[in-house]
Amino acid sequence: MKKYLVIFMIFSLQILFSQDLEYAKRLLKLANTNVWLEKYDEASQLVDEAKKILSKFNSWESKYWTAVADETLGHIYFQMGNYDFAEKYYLEANTKFKELISSTYKGSQYATKELIEQSKEIGTVKKGQKELSQNKKIVNLSYSNVTGFLNLPQDLESFVAENSNLNKFPAELYGKKNLKILVLSNNRLNDAVLREMPNLEYLDLSNNNLSNVQFDLATIQNLKFVNLSSNRLKKVPIELISMKDLKLVDLRNNQIPFSEIANLIQNLPNTTILFDRYEKVEEEEE
Structure with missing residues (x-):
């Protein structure tokens, strides 16, 4: 009888651990969504809550997700412009990845190292100023009237032009193989064709007049975050x-029928998709 009682207790603890771990993972996923939405305080609180749950356990998986939590804190401080704290948490995450990840899982470790270097390089590019960072890999033309030819460095990694009166997609961005971050929000773009940016991960085209967006799958392969909200997409x-x-x-504030959203959700079950609430109405026949 005692044997079965011990087995039952072990099984119950395993179930509780699994449930707590899944909850912590959901908190971290929601924290990353809040980073995307620039809700940094909420994101930080969610990470802290996840770390409290993970600290109760000593398994490989709980340690791995604790490292992910530190990496997320690095993202939060990086986006807030606190590069010292960003580097601190990236280094902590990287140390934990080193301890945990075998040779078959080096991708996350190297990605974190890259983020550390990125936090060092960006320096202090201020919003609203037309300037380059010292290494000329970061270009910020926000709140300026962008017209004419853009003379961009070939090893460009980040291009930001918010509220810059753009009415066409800058063709000078094509062929920038190192470009990872592209932000063209709050402009007057009507269409955009994304191609020849094989390392692009972060794309923000929100608050434009876009009715057409196309991606060349052969040369756009690494996208992780896409914001197309507040456009005219159908x-x-x-x-x-x-x-x-x-x-x-993010597809909110467009004119996309729910049938299309549902199809996207079905095909991308592991992707967070933000969309409008839909009333139950009959769709117009074409």
Whole structure:
């Protein structure tokens, strides 16, 4: 009888651990969504809550997700412009990844190292100023009137032009193989074709007049975050369905029928998809 009681207790503890771990993982996923939405205080609180849960356990998986939590804190401080704290948490995450991840899982370790270098390089590019960072890999033209030819460095890694009166997609961005971050929000773009940016991970085209967005899947392969909110889209860009590595897609404030949203959700079950609430209405026949 005692033997069965011990087995039952072990089984019950395993169930509780599994439930707590899944809850902590959901908290971290929600924290990353809040980082995307620039709700940094909420994101930080969610990470702290997840770390409290994870600290109760000593398994490989709980330690791994604790490292992910530190990496998320690095993202939060990085986006807030606190590069010292960002580097601190990236280093902590990297140390934990080193301890945990075998040679078959080096991707996350190297990605974290890259984020550390990125936090060092960006320095202090201020919003609203037309300037380059010292290494000229970061270009910020926000709140300036961007017209004419853009003379951009070939090894460009980040290009930001918010509220810059753009009415067409800058062709000078094509062929920038190191470009990872592209922000063209709050402009007057009517259409955009994304191609020849093989390392692009973060794309923000929100608050434009976009009715058409296309992706060349052969040369756009690494997207993780896509923000197309507040445009005039009437359908989901068909190429998104094939992008299985996407972490978040924001399609709010468009004119996309729910049938298209549902199809995207079905094809990207591991992606967070933000969309409008829909009333139950009959869709117009074409």
